[in-house]
Structures are given as C-alpha cells and as structure tokens.
Amino acid sequence: MRDPIRVIVVGTGQMGAGIGRLILDKRGLELIGAYGRRPERAGMDFGEAAGLGCTTGLLISNGLADLIERTRPHVAIQATCSRLADAKDEIITLVEHGVHVISIAEEVAYPKHRDPEIAIEIDRLAATCGVSVLGTGVNPGFVLDLLVIALTGVCADIASIRAERSNDLSPYGPSVLASQGVGLTPEAFQRGLEHGNVVGHVGFPESIYMIADAIGWEIERIEESREPIVSKVRREMPFVIVGPGQVAGCRHRAIAYRDGKPVITLIHPQQIYPQLEDVKTGDRIEIIGRPNLRLSGSPEIPGGEATAALAVNMIPHVLNAAPGLHVMADLPVPAAILGDARKRVHGMSGLAGESR
C-alpha cells in the first residue's frame, strides 16, 4: 500500500476546521499542514486553534510557500475567502509548487464568469505544472448547479429551469449574518445593498453559467434582485436580535435570459430561524421540458457540512483529472469517501474502480 495522500488546509476558520477534521478521519488521507492568514494564529496547534478538541501536532503557518516546501503536499483545500481575486494568489502559489487545489471560494466554482483572464492564467499554469484546480461547495458547486445539470441529463429538451434553496442561517457566524442584512431595518438593508455591505448569496452567475455551459445555452443577461425578509416575530441569536419589522435575512433571486425569455431562475432565501414563521426550508429543482422533472428535499442540505464534505470527497477526482482548471460539471460526480481514499486514485492501487 502506498503512502497516504498528503493534504494541507489553507484557512483555519470554521470551514477550514471542519475540513481538517474530515481529513483527519479519512483513511488514505493525511493532514500534514495548515496555513492561516491571521498572524496571531501562527505557531498555534491547528487542532486547538480550530476547536477540534484535540492537538494535531500541526502548527499553523503564516507562510504558504514555506509550508508547501516543508511538507510537500499532494493537494491543498482552500477555505480562506469567497472571491476569485482574493483566492487567486494562494492558488497560484500552490499550483506553482505542483500542488493540486480544491477551493471552496464561491467564485472559483466557475471562475470564467468573474474574470476570464484569471481563469485562463490559472488553467495554463496548472496545465504547465501538471496539477488540477477545482472550485466546489454546496452552492455554487452542488445544489443549484451540479444537481440541476445531472437532472437535465434525462431530458430531450428543456424550456426552463427553476431551482430554489431556502435555508436557515442560524448555524452561521456574525459576518455571514451581516452579509445577509440580518438585524437591520428594511431601510438600512436597502442602504447596505447600495453600499455593498449587504450582498446576499455569492454564486448565482457561477451556477447559471455552469448550467448553461453544460447544456449549451447562450445566456444574454442575468437579472438579480435582493429583498429583505422582514420578520413578523422576534428571532434571537447570541449576537443579534431581530424584532418584528426588522430583517431576518435576504431573499436573493437571479433570472437568466436567452432569446429574450427567462430560462433559468435561481432563488435562495436565507434567514435565521425560518421555522418561527412556519417557513419550511429545503432544496427544490424543477425542469419544464421533455420530460418535466421535479425533485425536492426538506430540510435543506446543510451548507457548512456539505461544503466541507464535498471539498474532501473531491480529492480523488481532482488527483485523477487532466491537469488544468476544472468545474464540477467536468469531473465525475462527487462520492463519499468511506473506504480508503487511495483506492479511488488512478495509479495508487491499480485500476480505478477496481476496489471490489
């Protein structure tokens, strides 16, 4: 049996912690390092800093290149940011050092949308360096794009696609809640939108273009709208209290047009404690076409857990992929790693798929 797949986490926040814990648990994967941006965390034990309830013997590093040279990882999982521009430098450093990259930055799920030049730069560099780069996560990356694409696979023709994800924000921290305008008055929510403090969901264009690209639709334009979800009741969290008339979350919607007609509608209302107003959260996909399709689940697939699992579960597929920049629709479907991760990697245990 070959040595384990050597993994580092880039980011030691809540998501980096969840990802690190999964890597520690999986057979065939070895967590060999952790990079954190915050200087005050340098030198701390990753397990303690990330709240894993154990020491890992891995000290958080503030120097990414140093960490790579010292630990020689096969693959890195990036969990430091949402934006492509912010994620880029770390990705470039990793790729230049011959490290495969899985990023949960939302804009990396389909980077050609936000900045085609950066996407091409990363693609070429990865191809040159012989590694793969993938953006993934629950959304963008799964519920409102990959699952939708998979369902289109049973269709002969499609008139329109509608997908909705309604979720509970209460598991999230203050910065996520602030980005959704939680606790504001409706007027402050509007000002927040204008000033860019309230952003709603990051990832609608990424999901839409991933779908359109996969099925061969040319999208003319995307219209996005963000409305406050005004609470009728009191909703209380440790660090924010929403009274009646205040904002409990953001109903963010995107509509993509083709030949002047709306063809893809994605809706993502996010709020704290939706059950207090009897709102049933969940995921729902509806395709009008040949045939018509409907698939739904309630409650929603939990975002944090799902994103961490996807990032780790995609490791074998990323190691197997042709060098370059990939999107979820270009790789095999994610699959839980419940056995030895090495068995899914070509060349690590004979032929792929030969585990039986």
Add this chain to the structure above:
Amino acid sequence: MRDPIRVIVVGTGQMGAGIGRLILDKRGLELIGAYGRRPERAGMDFGEAAGLGCTTGLLISNGLADLIERTRPHVAIQATCSRLADAKDEIITLVEHGVHVISIAEEVAYPKHRDPEIAIEIDRLAATCGVSVLGTGVNPGFVLDLLVIALTGVCADIASIRAERSNDLSPYGPSVLASQGVGLTPEAFQRGLEHGNVVGHVGFPESIYMIADAIGWEIERIEESREPIVSKVRREMPFVIVGPGQVAGCRHRAIAYRDGKPVITLIHPQQIYPQLEDVKTGDRIEIIGRPNLRLSGSPEIPGGEATAALAVNMIPHVLNAAPGLHVMADLPVPAAILGDARKRVHGMSGLAGESR
C-alpha cells in the same frame, strides 16, 4: 466547424426508435445508420420501421460489421437487449472497428458484476482500439445509483442508503409486462419466478455495486425479493386485463449487507395503472448519515424517455473519456445537449467547456 458526430443505432425497437429520433433532432449529431437484429426488417427505412412518421433514407442493416465499414461511425448506441452475454458480441464488433459504444443493456451499466471476465475483455479491447464503452439508462445508470452517489458526495459519513422508485408500467409493451408477471394469478406469478419467466427489475446488483464501488464499501451479499402486487380493482390495457385478485406488477427489492448489517436497500415496485389504487409513483432517495439527506420527486422520472435521453446526452462524455470500459460514476454528470453537441467534445471546437 467540423463535420457532425456520426452515430448509428444498434436496435430498431421502441428504444432504438426513440434514440434515433433524438439523434435526428440534435445539432452536431448525424444519424448515419441503423442495425436491426430481426431479418424481416433488413432493407426497410429506419424512420418507417421505427414509427418515426418520416423516412430517413437510412435502410436498416442486418450486418453490423458491414454497416460499420460502410458508414464509419464515431459512436454507436446499442438498444437490443438487457443482458451482458447477449450484448457482448455487438459491443466487441463495434469496438474492434474503432467505434465508441453506449449501451442501454441493463447489465452493461456495471458489467463487472455479471461477468468480470467479459468486463475485462471489453475494457482491454477498448483500450487497445482507442475507444470507450459505457452502459447507461434511467435505472441502472441514473435514479437508483448515479443520483444516489452524487448525494453521498455531501456526506462525511453514511450508515445506510435507501432508494425507491415506484413507477407505472402502462407505457410499456407486452414483453415488459410479462417479465413483471402482469395479468397472472399470484400462484402463476410464483411459478413464473421459479421458471425465470417473471424476473422483475434487471439491474439491482449493478446499481448496488456501482454505489459501493464509488463510496468504498465492501458488500458481503445481496438479498433480492420479488412479490406480486395483487390488484384490488380491474386494470385494463389493450393486451392484458388484470382483475381483482390478479397481479398488476412486481414489488422487487434488494438489500445489500456489509459487516452483517443492511446498508443499501433498493426498492422498485412496478405495476400498471397504480393511480387506480391511489398509489403515488415517484423516486425517493434517503441517506442516513452525516448529514441525513432526503430527496424525492413525483411522479417518477419517465423511464423510456430518460433512458433514450441519457444514451444520447452521454455521447460527448464518451468521446472525451480515456479509452476503456466506463461506468456512469466514472464520467462527468450527464447534461442535456441543447446546443451543438460538438462543442462539448474535446478537440472538436477547442477546449471543452469553452462554449461561452
């Protein structure tokens, strides 16, 4: 723009007809030939014989090798049978002539289960000849395996998987209904099971091993059970009448065990006119794990339409794949072809995914 992707259909029955019609409709695909097993169809126009309501100018051939040599297809879609042993010779002939193969034969969805030697033979021959072979279809191939696998991708751990597909058999013909025991007495159904005339669903082990292989579970054994669905009401089709007390279909179930415990349960009740007894058909997947997941849709994804669409929609992925034998879990998710099919094929229009 390069020439279209040249496709032949192997099989001119109901499924071959549906697949042929789709190929005729898709930009970038060209239907260039049709092979049929039945001698009486040789020389007939494919469109007329298949009931497409038009002539196609393609005469059905009884000689597969001759047809290939004359038409030089890139890819063939096989829709002649359900069993691997029955599908094998046509697949070998196609592969030896350098033709990629997509088969809707149920046992080809995961051929290592039924006959590992045939699977290895096809894999090696395909690799040698530089082509890919894939089995697909609604089930096995999609609802009870690929969709399940995709959902496991958001899981950190899984205790058990349960998936159920309840469908209406009334769109199908006499041979399918006979294989499910429709119209028999419960006693004749039992005798049919013993004699192998009543078979239920073909594909449970294929789906189970595809899932287990993808997530890394070792399956000890599979228990299958087939029970008659005894009608309480009269259900009438053109060629069979089911009276109260007679069999309207087959409730087929398979349970896979691991470490002595049931871990994958697949249930597939199939009957004619289930709505006459207020049975709601549909697809449902339930995963007990971290997190728990539930996804369902009603009515069921229509089997015939979905299988034809999957077979055609997988063409670009099969052309892009590394030479050899593949299963659905090893290739990118299926996606409807709504633009030019060539744009999804590497090397036919620059980089894959560069259609924007």
